[in-house]
Amino acid sequence: MDSRPRPPGAVDEALFVDRCIRCDGCVEACPERVLVRADGGFPILDPSLGECTFCGDCVAACADQALLPSLLAEWPWRAALGAGCLSGQGVVCQACRDACGERAIRFPPGAGLGAPMIDASACSGCGACIGACPTSALRLQRIAISQSAASP
Incomplete structure (x- = not known):
């Protein structure tokens, strides 16, 4: 399991890796520019780049359901x-x-x-x-x- 945070709204890690097609949609949709490609091309949140506002734009950009609106409030x-x-x-x-x-x-x-x-x-x-x-x-x-x- 990756010890770095996936974008807000991410499903559990195994399911995330299965669903995410590494399209960069969430990375491109992030207005704060705190999502980046990491190992294997999968997105992570890099807090050294700034603050996540939990706007949900990354979730809205994810067509593969690796990020879900229902999980936005459950940021762990x-x-x-x-x-x-x-x-x-x-x-x-x-x-x-x-x-x-x-x-x-x-x-x-x-x-x-x-x-x-x-x-x-x-x-x-x-x-x-x-x-x-x-x-x-x-x-x-x-x-x-x-x-x-x-x-x-």
Whole structure:
């Protein structure tokens, strides 16, 4: 299974690989330009390129039902902190918080130092914080849908 997110609305991985004909329709339809071809020509969402707005244009462009409108609200990805966070190393940086329209990222009170805390229930998984991070310390991580009440 690919550890990178497929476009919003993607069916489960095995079915996605079976249905997707790699036509690039979803990639071309994305107004945010955050969908790209990956291994084998299959599309993924690359949050380092910007924020997904969950507009559904990719789903509408998919004639092969690899992406379904009914699955748009079940986006199973949330922001997660990895190594390299500047704030966690004592450098004042809150770029991820500033980029988060959902207000899902908070920092410990005080001088703005310390690793950010990500509220998975508030995070939409849009990826806005990932592209804003100067050290690429954030990534999207798959979660069980029941772990979050948030929907894009």
